[in-house]
Amino acid sequence: MPILLALSLAVATRVAAVQPSPGADRAAAMAIVNAALAGVSARNEAAVLAQLRPTGTATVLMEQADGSVTVRSFDLKAYAHAVPGPERYEERMLDPRIEIDDAMATVRGRYTFATDGKLQHCGFEHFELVRDGGRWKIQNITWSVRTKNCSG
Template identity: 50%
Template structure:
């Protein structure tokens, strides 16, 4: 038993833990176009949204109504931004504890979100972004999200 314990003791150790809050430059770069897209949505600025996306991608929403009725709708980015209209309400979408995965020039961001209008919860769900990096810049190719008004965080 002693040889086994000595072998385990000299085995490679785990690297030191990352400090909290964890700041990963690669993750920040992936989040940059998503954060800019959210700012464009809040500003009701279709051009700002389109500046963050690849034109051949799009947006898909899977909606669940309180009665359990479900629907799925896919939109091109042009269709999506056509629904972004001027208004006086303050819009905010916020990701909560998202997961970011990067492999070379592709990335995925997945996480629960809340969407508020004038600070009041409107709906929630999960966002899934897939991104690609070209010439050093990340762009959102697609976003898919679930949308419901029940079971949302307070």
Template identity: 35%
Template structure:
């Protein structure tokens, strides 16, 4: 009988080890902490840019950018050769048409701030009529002037494959 009690005594603590403490699950898409107030201020002109793009409102972009800045797209032409397209904010804005906008979204932005300069690096996708048209990485350069963040440059990669949002 003693031979049976010893193995049973070893097994007795196992139910206690199997217990878990209830943990509230992380809501999908909220794994990163919310941006600090500085980070939120840096994201504000980017979000305003996206709202202008969705409306097709090129004129509204001007208040969020430095006019001497650039928009640079890097991708591949249909024949696979590398392609770089650069234009001023004015040229970029002139191509927008009211009612013919598109929706651009970023997620998991990496935000770096040093005094009055900031950089935001984030995956993005663009949707036209509810369908993803392209995706890549957005890289924004921002400068704070008179206490207000404005976009100086945006450089982005662009592709039409592998655009599944995590």
């Protein structure tokens, strides 16, 4: 019986050592999203791509002037595409919520997007992350875009 107990404790200790603490896991998932948003703000395609899995989708819901909404989905890599220009971008996520279930996480919340300090649009973002090679990576992103009722 003592051998079985020792083996059980060894396995439990090893599993516990592999699993990060819930707070650290949440911080790590949020760090990936923040790195992607910083890459978008800096127009740094490589920085954004470093946070993405090679496959995945991006979906944007665009509110039109008449109140209708268009939905467009595309390859996740296109989300990283940097458009050169002199303008300074700033995308900020406001009060994000993070949920983790083992090797899967979601980060979601309101966001604002400004160009040269002027608010351009806002909406809601939803990032789906998966643990890939021991590191969080973004698998899918969905966000809405509206130009009315925005506050930062």
